[in-house]
Amino acid sequence: xxxxxxxxxxxxxxxxxxxxxxxxxxxxxxxxxxxxxxxxxxxxxxxxxxxxxxxxxxxxxxxxxxxxxxxxxxxxxxxxxxxxxxxxxxxxxxxxxxxxxxxxxxxxxxxxxxxxxxxxxxxxxxxxxxxxxxxxxxxxxxxxxxxxxxxxxxxxxxxxxxxxxxxxxxxxxxxxxxxxxxxxxxxxxxxxxxxxxxxxxxxxxxxxxxxxxxxxxxxxxxxxxxxxxxxxxxxxxxxxxxxxxxxxxxxxxxxxxxxxxxxxxxxxxxxxxxxxxxxxxxxxxxxxxxxxxxxxxxxxxxxxxxxxxxxxxxxxxxxxxxxxxxxxxxxxxxxxxx
Numbered sequence: 001x002x003x004x005x006x007x008x009x010x011x012x013x014x015x016x017x018x019x020x021x022x023x024x025x026x027x028x029x030x031x032x033x034x035x036x037x038x039x040x041x042x043x044x045x046x047x048x049x050x051x052x053x054x055x056x057x058x059x060x061x062x063x064x065x066x067x068x069x070x071x072x073x074x075x076x077x078x079x080x081x082x083x084x085x086x087x088x089x090x091x092x093x094x095x096x097x098x099x100x101x102x103x104x105x106x107x108x109x110x111x112x113x114x115x116x117x118x119x120x121x122x123x124x125x126x127x128x129x130x131x132x133x134x135x136x137x138x139x140x141x142x143x144x145x146x147x148x149x150x151x152x153x154x155x156x157x158x159x160x161x162x163x164x165x166x167x168x169x170x171x172x173x174x175x176x177x178x179x180x181x182x183x184x185x186x187x188x189x190x191x192x193x194x195x196x197x198x199x200x201x202x203x204x205x206x207x208x209x210x211x212x213x214x215x216x217x218x219x220x221x222x223x224x225x226x227x228x229x230x231x232x233x234x235x236x237x238x239x240x241x242x243x244x245x246x247x248x249x250x251x252x253x254x255x256x257x258x259x260x261x262x263x264x265x266x267x268x269x270x271x272x273x274x275x276x277x278x279x280x281x282x283x284x285x286x287x288x289x290x291x292x293x294x295x296x297x298x299x300x301x302x303x304x305x306x307x308x309x310x311x312x313x314x315x316x317x318x319x320x321x322x323x324x325x326x327x328x329x330x331x332x333x334x335x336x337x338x
Contacts, residue, residue: 048281
């Protein structure tokens with residue numbers, strides 16, 4: 001836990017410093033930059049769809065995906081000092097930092113494009129990598145790619161950490177199949193290592209199709225975005241239903257709660273449909289967006305699990321499934337010796 005906390009702190013400065021270094025190099029080194037008209041006005045449609053509005057709409061996926069993961073502050077609150085205040089503040093600050101750093105990085109890359117068609121058709125298969133190498137030279141570009149790779153490593157670590165803590169919390173309440181396995185703590189590290197393996201294993205299986213189908217990347221991104229935002233908005237919706245009966249925490253939105261909550265619920269409803277739509281035309285077996293299938297399977301599993309089993313015991317603290325093993329043993333002894 002101490003190592004993860006240290007790496008999370010390092011990650012913050014690595015991301016901010018990395019953005020500054022990359023953008024500084026892209027501003028100062030290249031002899032040629034694109035015009036502001038190109039950066040803000042050029043529109044390229046390679047999707048196969050004829051509707052520009054539709055292309056802009058499905059293009060929101062990358063931006064929406066960027067604004068995910070701030071719930072990690074909530075998942076880590078059990079390991080946070082003054083969690084009731086620090087948790088929500090962490091969420092808001094992460095959004096603001098991502099907003100500012102993301103725009104700066106996008107501007108830096110877009111202004112530094114030397115050849116749009118060359119970057120798009122790059123042999124690397126990664127246009128941003130080609131932009132770096134075209135603008136800064138192959139050696140410098142590759143070194144800055146290392147900065148990006150390490151940043152992605154930090155992001156992966158944070159995602160696994162948050163996801164494993166969420167699995168641990170749910171399984172501790174008996175909300176997952178085989179919960180006793182997932183909420184078990186490792187005796188040496190005192191961390192839920194089984195939950196870590198479940199999180200990484202699930203992500204590995206979900207990403208496998210990308211090895212033979214490039215469209216799968218957009219589908220996996222859609223699944224992650226839709227799934228996260230559905231999870232985010234359910235508590236918001238339930239809070240709206242509570243109205244004035246809801247007991248506020250120490251750090252809240254005040255009179256803006258209802259307005260922002262309503263907009264949030266409506267927006268999530270829109271993107272949930274939007275990001276399940278096809279990302280490329282014509283729609284074939286190779287370009288099909290399988291996000292609806294994956295999300296549908298998860299929702300069906302959760303619904304069946306709730307109706308068949310969980311609703312009978314999940315909200316009942318006295319049910320044997322919600323007791324620790326030593327409590328269950330004590331109850332059984334008491335029953336056998338009245």
